[in-house]
């Protein structure tokens with residue numbers, strides 16, 4: 565064999581081996597195999613070119629090319645296997661779970677303070693024999709006002725307080741329309757409370773929110789007196805706010821009751837000495853109430869000569885604020901979990 569040819573073959577071999585050393589992935593190896601040993605690969609072409617050599621040279625060159633081919637094939641295969649093994653090891657390692665790691669505690673949801681207050685207040689009234697009734701939040705002016713003896717032209721009907729939604733309807737401004745709906749739907753006697761959302765066109769501040777909750781109460785049957793009202797309200801206020809609570813029952817005006825009364829509790833912030841919360845009086849109003857007005861009974865077809873009743877309406881946020889000493893109603897609606905979790 566010519567010295568030149570021998571050298572070319574060994575140069576080819578070392579070039580192939582060097583490339584092999586650099587191929588770091590099974591894909592690179594495959595590409596290398598095609599380039600060297602494929603149908604148009606460099607070694608293959610070397611073997612195809614044998615025919616153009618001197619017959620005497622053919623065996624030696626053929627043998628050398630075949631040896632390189634065999635060696636390269638074997639090395640390729642070995643390297644491919646080891647690369648695959650490393651890759652699998654790496655993948656397994658990435659998937660490994662450390663079962664000794666401490667767990668991540670899931671954060672558990674909590675009832676909203678208003679939901680808890682509504683539930684607690686509802687339970688108190690259930691215990692006093694009241695059942696829960698409901699009504700729509702979108703109301704007719706008739707149920708929200710007229711049937712409650714609030715005539716047209718009354719300040720409470722003005723746009724500034726009421727949110728109208730079109731079609732002559734409005735967002736109820738209090739839960740009192742549920743009184744009307746309950747009495748329209750069945751004859752006396754009845755004893756209901758109606759917890760629910762109300763809406764007023766008020767700018768939010770520490771004591772006002774355009775959305776808020778009330779609980780309405782209504783008891784109607786023969787022989788109901790102001791004494792029943794007073795006793796019921798005392799039971800309720802003491803059950804929720806504390807047994808030794810100082811209470812004050814004083815006259816108040818609402819178109820749908822006669823006589824009307826408001827219930828005050830001694831201010832929890834100043835203990836009755838007088839502060840901004842109680843507007844200096846030391847007392848905080850917690851509800852409006854009274855004996856159902858005959859005009860209301862007439863609107864629903866009840867006979868005011870035969871039955872009497874009492875009604876009341878209280879603000880749920882106001883009650884919860886007093887119980888938990890919460891200074892600002894907006895806290896209920898901002899949904900800062902640091903606040904919500906404290907009351908849970």
Ligand code: DAH
Pocket residue numbers: 737738739740780781818820821851852853854875876877878
């Ligand atoms: N509806 C009144 C309000 O929103 C509260 C109220 C006062 C309800 C007297 C009553 C009542 O049932 O008798 O301010």
